[in-house]
Amino acid sequence: MKSSRDSSASSRLTNPPQECKQCGTKTRLSNGLCVNCLLGEGLEPDTQASSDAFERVLNEADVPDKQWRMGNYEILEEIARGGMGVIYRAQQRHSRRIVAVKRVLSYHAKSHDSLARFRREAEAAANLDHPNILPIFEVGESDDGLPFFSMKYVSGGSLQQIGPTLRGDRRRSVQLMAKVARAVDYAHARGILHRDLKPGNILIDDHGEPLVSDFGLAKSLETNSDLTRTLTGLGTPGYIAPEQANSAAADLTARSDVYSLGAVLFYLLTGRPPFLGENALSVIQQAANTPAPKLRSLEPSLDRDLETICARCLEQDPKARYQSAGDLAADLERWLENRPIAARPVTVPVRIWRWSRRNPKLVVATLSGILLGASVFWLFRENFSPASPATPPEKSIAVLPFVDLSEARDQEYFCDGISEEILHALARVDGLHVLGRTSSFSFKGTNATVGEIGRKLNVEDVLEGSVRREGNRIRVTTQLMNTRTGFQVWTETYDRELPGIFALQDEITRSIVDALKIKLAVALPTHERRDP
Incomplete structure (x- = not known):
């Protein structure tokens, strides 16, 4: 019974398509209406659709897959469907090759744009021969007058499907x-x-x-x-x-x-x-x-x-x-x-430029704010300007405590004494600004640089030195440093017998004054007279 029904349905579908009486779309349904119009008629509230008519339509549509052909291809199954077309897995009749067949959906048959897009896809791909472009085998037209084309069948899926892996x-x-x-x-x-x-x-x-x-x-x-x-x-x-x-x-x-x-x-x-x-x-x-x-x-x-x-x-x-x-x-x-x-x-400048092109109003507001801020700053610049650092007086000096380099490290008292004697002697020189002992000796034992000492004490030069004693001999090394440049202005080393230490102090002091090119205001006292 079913075989007879299938044969009857198949024979009806092989008849030439007719135009729908309402919309003109080609149809193979024997009642003269396309599927869209038939369903629309059944949905009308004042129309009673005949159940026999719908049963007849279903019988006509019930065609075994093995008898469904499109051109030279036997349709096996639908594998994809989009807004404009449907894709089937099919077999070419003579070569038995498995291919994919794409045809336009029937309700696009009267759309010039849809048909043009479909044909354009076939023509564009058919003219491209590249190993990474899906090849088109054949372009044809079904018995309904709808275009289709066959292409390579790909079973590996798309990047959309395998993307997560x-x-x-x-x-x-x-x-x-x-x-x-x-x-x-x-x-x-x-x-x-x-x-x-x-x-x-x-x-x-x-x-x-x-x-x-x-x-x-x-x-x-x-x-x-x-x-x-x-x-x-x-x-x-x-x-x-x-x-x-x-x-x-x-x-x-x-x-x-x-x-x-x-x-x-x-x-x-x-x-x-x-x-x-x-x-x-x-x-x-x-x-x-x-x-x-x-x-x-x-x-x-x-x-x-x-x-x-x-x-x-x-x-x-x-x-x-x-x-x-x-x-x-x-x-x-x-x-x-x-x-x-x-x-x-x-780069950052390019990003700023692009941002400004996207946000012109915000750029104008920002520039206005900057200009306003600059104007306010200019008007009240004296209140905003930080006090400039004091310039050290010309010919100013700080005498740092000398460092004990003796092996026994037992000459700290002597080191402080010679530093103080030099400081006192320089303080009596006219035109020379000598920082007091308390300020100079505050850096004793620290690792402050000459530049830091100069900025904190506001002096132009710093005298530093070291003492090394071996038996009855003593070596005193001194150097005069410019605090702004960090350069050495003068240096000298003195090797003396310990009993002549006071004369050594006078000699070092006079050498420093000569290096600074300052004329002594008074003669320095001769400490050798106090020697026993």
Whole structure:
């Protein structure tokens, strides 16, 4: 009984298609209505649809798969469906080769734009011969007059499906995208712009090779023709370049596809597209008004060069992106070979300039505030200006306590004494400003530099020295340092017998005064007279 019913249904479907009495769409239903009009009639509140009519339609549609053919292909099963077409797994009748067959959905049959887009996809892909572009085998027309084409059957899925498994293998992701970029560059060189690159349109074959598919939005780079612009005709939000939503197709360049390639790479490395939103319009607005997030802000462990490559692809200004898909492929290949990439991170001045272009009102307000602040500062500059450091008096000196370098370290008392004698002798010199003992000796035992001592004591020169005693002989080393330059003005070493130490003090003092080129106001006392 079923065989008889199938045979009857099949024979009815092989009859030439007729036009629907209401909308003119071609149909094979015997009641003269297409499926859409028949269902619409049944939904009308004042119409009672005949159950016999619906049963008859169901009988006509109940055709075994093995008897469903499209041109030279036997349809085996449906494997994918989109807004414009449906894809089947099919077998070529004579070669028995398994292929994929894509045909336009029947309710698009009267849409000039849909049919033009479908035919354009077939023509664009059929003219491209590249190992990483899905090949088209045959373009034909079904008995219904609807176009279809056959292509290579790929069972490995798409990047959309296998993307999660690639996140742990960055190198594999980059290898795939380098090949995809080369394929897209090949299409560009032949005048074809894809315009809808996304993970779902990049298939993976049995050998793990990527294949670019779905040239449904492809456009010739050499013509200005364009189809009606709708949201579905713009491409996939999240992966299309900002200018695709705002510019005519004639104004788009290869750099629009470069943006999409960067977005796909971003997805493979982070698990999400650059922009997310509640709806397509929200995503498109974000891409147009907001810089793409940094790759490492989502995945800090990622390589900085990969972040730079993605950022270059996702620039809002097309001129700032890679100039071709080939340039992108070359940088990805450099990364794979551990060579320096050509792209460089955007510098701070460039980021500021771009920010100012996006926020002109805020820039004006900021500049106004700066000018106002500068004006206030100028008017009250005397109140804001810090006091300038005091200039050391000319010919000013501080005598630091001498350091005991004797082996026994038992000459501290003698060191302090000779320092004090020199300080007192210099204090009697006219025109020489000598700092008092308390201030000078406050640095005893510290590691302060000459410059620090000069700034704190406000003196031009510092006298420092050391004492070393061996038996009845004593060696005194002195040096005069300029506190502003840190240069040595004068130095001398004295070796004397210990009984003549007072004369030694006078000799050192006179040498210092001569080095400073100051005339003694009074003769220094001769301490040798006090020697016993």
